[in-house]
Amino acid sequence: MAPPAARLARVSRTVSFSACHRLHSKSLSDEENLKLFGKCNNPNGHGHNYKVIVTVHGEIDPVSGMVINLTDLKEYMQEAIMEPLDHKNLDKDVPYFAEVVSTTENVAVFIWENLKKLLPMGTLYKVKVYETDQNIVVYKGEETVSQK
Numbered sequence: 570m571a572p573p574a575a576r577l578a579r580v581s582r583t584v585s586f587s588a589c590h591r592l593h594s595k596s597l598s599d600e601e602n603l604k605l606f607g608k609c610n611n612p613n614g615h616g617h618n619y620k621v622i623v624t625v626h627g628e629i630d631p632v633s634g635m636v637i638n639l640t641d642l643k644e645y646m647q648e649a650i651m652e653p654l655d656h657k658n659l660d661k662d663v664p665y666f667a668e669v670v671s672t673t674e675n676v677a678v679f680i681w682e683n684l685k686k687l688l689p690m691g692t693l694y695k696v697k698v699y700e701t702d703q704n705i706v707v708y709k710g711e712e713t714v715s716q717k
């Protein structure tokens with residue numbers, strides 16, 4: 570008789586962190602930055618209470634009944650999200666954002682790359698970042714093929 574089919578599931582966990590930032594691109598003049606980013610280019614920055622939902626996918630282990638132990642996922646999210654980002658000035662305290670504009674898109678990529686290093690290979694499925702209740706970014710690790 571055929572063995573029972575493995576069941577695939579997605580598991581999510583949420584964290585919230587507070588941070589401030591300023592939208593400013595080093596590739597643009599001060600005037601261009603102000604025109605592009607408006608109030609978000611305020612030199613002294615502004616703050617958000619970000620919410621992040623991380624989703625992992627994989628087979629439900631028949632012995633443990635888990636795709637991933639949520640206690641482990643909590644620790645990975647602490648290391649990948651809370652420690653580098655919570656109560657930080659993204660642009661000044663997080664080296665990644667010294668050269669990368671601290672948009673929510675790039676915050677999602679930063680979190681993805683950090684988590685990918687910690688999670689079992691191929692299990693990270695989605696990073697969803699709420700900058701506000703209205704402004705939401707989803708990143709699933711996609712890249713375009715380099716033209717270089």
Ligand SMILES: Nc1nc2c(c(=O)[nH]1)N=C([C@H](O)[C@H](O)COP(=O)(O)OP(=O)(O)OP(=O)(O)O)CN2
Pocket residue numbers: 592609615671672673674700701703704
């Ligand atoms: N594509 C993106 N656009 C913008 C981002 C971003 O991360 N990605 N970020 C901002 C600013 O950070 C800003 O804080 C958001 O401003 P706004 O849309 O005005 O949202 P608010 O909640 O401050 O204003 P409401 O009017 O209450 O919605 C801008 N653009």
Ligand SMILES: [Zn+2]
Pocket residue numbers: 590609615616617700
């Ligand atoms: Zn902002």
